Amino acid sequence: GQQVMQIPQYQHVQEGEDFTTYCNSSTTLSNIQWYKQRPGGHPVFLIQLVKSGEVKKQKRLTFQFGEAKKNSSLHITATQTTDVGTYFCASNFGNEKLTFGTGTRLTIIP
Amino acid sequence: SAVISQKPSRDICQRGTSLTIQCQVDSQVTMMFWYRQQPGQSLTLIATANQGSEATYESGFVIDKFPISRPNLTFSTLTVSNMSPEDSSIYLCSAEEFGTEAFFGQGTRLTVV
Numbered sequence: 203g204q205q206v207m208q209i210p211q212y213q214h215v216q217e218g219e220d221f222t223t224y225c226n227s228s229t230t231l232s233n234i235q236w237y238k239q240r241p242g243g244h245p246v247f248l249i250q251l252v253k254s255g256e257v258k259k260q261k262r263l264t265f266q267f268g269e270a271k272k273n274s275s276l277h278i279t280a281t282q283t284t285d286v287g288t289y290f291c292a293s294n295f296g297n298e299k300l301t302f303g304t305g306t307r308l309t310i311i312p
Numbered sequence: 313s314a315v316i317s318q319k320p321s322r323d324i325c326q327r328g329t330s331l332t333i334q335c336q337v338d339s340q341v342t343m344m345f346w347y348r349q350q351p352g353q354s355l356t357l358i359a360t361a362n363q364g365s366e367a368t369y370e371s372g373f374v375i376d377k378f379p380i381s382r383p384n385l386t387f388s389t390l391t392v393s394n395m396s397p398e399d400s401s402i403y404l405c406s407a408e409e410f411g412t413e414a415f416f417g418q419g420t421r422l423t424v425v
Contacts, residue, residue: 233411235413235414237414243418243419244404244416244417244418244419245355245404245414245416246416247413247414247415250412250413290354290355292414294410294411298343298360298410299345299357299360300345300357300406300408300414301357302354302355303354304354305353305354307352
């Protein structure tokens with residue numbers, strides 16, 4: 203079936219350090235979306251990438267879509283305590299439903 | 313953007329009973345979905361709620377256990393029937409237009425005792 207794997211599963215960083223999570227698929231992705239879920243909260247949309255090699259930035263967050271459209275990454279520069287949560291990638295795989303990645307849980311050590 | 317009101321936010325239910333979860337969207341949306349999320353896990357799609365027709369269920373989920381209604385473009389319900397402790401989980405509804413961002417309800421934390 204269509205799956206999206208994320209690594210790492212967990213990441214603990216000191217506040218101020220950088221953080222990166224990776225999303226990989228064995229098949230070409232039509233799009234990639236990124237969501238953030240705070241502890242006890244619901245997923246909140248961050249961004250969507252659709253073009254091969256696309257790079258988008260949101261303040262300290264940088265999102266990339268691989269040239270082959272089979273992988274993506276989310277990089278956070280100089281993490282803050284507000285970045286705590288689980289980050290999910292997701293893709294439609296060209297159909298109407300969204301398939302979520304396994305997620306990366308980020309914890310920040312003050 | 314869309315705002316989704318989901319209720320109840322949490323419930324504790326006796327095994328063998330049923331619970332209906334409601335999601336109200338503040339605008340008309342083409343697609344609504346229902347997910348289950350175990351603590352610390354990813355989201356698993358239960359079904360696509362189709363307006364005016366039967367829901368489309370994912371493998372491992374059946375209509376008798378999780379009946380879904382979608383009477384119009386702004387409202388949907390999910391019923392968890394004949395509950396057992398294994399049904400304890402977080403249930404989330406979402407709404408989206410194809411190829412755009414998904415908006416989620418606040419989730420329903422269900423505990424079956």
